[in-house]
Amino acid sequence: AQSVTQPDIHITVSEGASLELRCNYSYGATPYLFWYVQSPGQGLQLLLKYFSGDTLVQGIKGFEAEFKRSQSSFNLRKPSVHWSDAAEYFCAVYASGGSYIPTFGRGTSLIVHP
Amino acid sequence: DTGVSQDPRHKITKRGQNVTFRCDPISEHNRLYWYRQTLGQGPEFLTYFQNEAQLEKSRLLSDRFSAERPKGSFSTLEIQRTEQGDSAMYLCASSSSGFTDTQYFGPGTRLTVL
Numbered sequence: 001a002q003s004v005t006q007p008d009i010h011i012t013v014s015e016g017a018s019l020e021l022r023c024n025y026s027y028g029a030t031p032y033l034f035w036y037v038q039s040p041g042q043g044l045q046l047l048l049k050y051f052s053g054d055t056l057v058q059g060i061k062g063f064e065a066e067f068k069r070s071q072s073s074f075n076l077r078k079p080s081v082h083w084s085d086a087a088e089y090f091c092a093v094y095a096s097g098g099s100y101i102p103t104f105g106r107g108t109s110l111i112v113h114p
Numbered sequence: 115d116t117g118v119s120q121d122p123r124h125k126i127t128k129r130g131q132n133v134t135f136r137c138d139p140i141s142e143h144n145r146l147y148w149y150r151q152t153l154g155q156g157p158e159f160l161t162y163f164q165n166e167a168q169l170e171k172s173r174l175l176s177d178r179f180s181a182e183r184p185k186g187s188f189s190t191l192e193i194q195r196t197e198q199g200d201s202a203m204y205l206c207a208s209s210s211s212g213f214t215d216t217q218y219f220g221p222g223t224r225l226t227v228l
Contacts, residue, residue: 032214036219042221043207043219044157046216046217049216051214090156090157101172103159106156107154107156
């Protein structure tokens with residue numbers, strides 16, 4: 001069965017600084033990978049997804065993520081964080097040969113200091 | 115397109131009572147998913163529908179839980195004889211019929227069992 005690890009429960013950055021949120025997955029074959037953002041009182045919103053092809057994926061709101069098979073990672077990055085990026089971020093995976101039901105990580109809470 | 119809506123947004127109930135939640139998906143979406151999210155965790159899959167057919171259920175979905183999507187449009191999730199451990203955010207998502215299609219999430223229903 002697939003699993004997802006987000007090792008950082010909280011990340012604090014200053015506005016304008018760069019950001020990297022870590023995600024490691026466990027699955028034997030090619031996974032489908034996602035990053036979602038959840039703001040208070042809001043539903044989860046898809047930032048980006050990876051299925052195949054170019055391992056550097058561009059998403060909305062200036063986010064990008066890189067799939068590294070050798071490291072089983074799919075880290076989310078943003079070059080310059082805005083105060084409005086403060087939210088909970090979830091990495092998710094589902095198996096390409098499985099039931100296509102996503103498994104979510106526990107999330108990373110992003111705090112942005114002015 | 116008004117997005118996925120859920121009703122109610124908040125529900126407080128006493129242990130042993132039955133509760134029912136409703137989800138209205140995006141109108142043209144065939145697939146509808148239910149998830150449960152507890153504090154500090156990512157969403158956990160409960161069940162999903164393809165039109166009116168319930169195709170998969172998680173083992174998290176005990177006998178006290180039942181979900182329906184009678185006409186392939188809105189869905190209801192009922193919890194019978196609620197327990198304090200049922201306190202969580204219940205999320206609904208919908209997508210088109212492709213497995214890799216983006217899931218659009220509703221704002222969730224927060225259940226508190228006293």
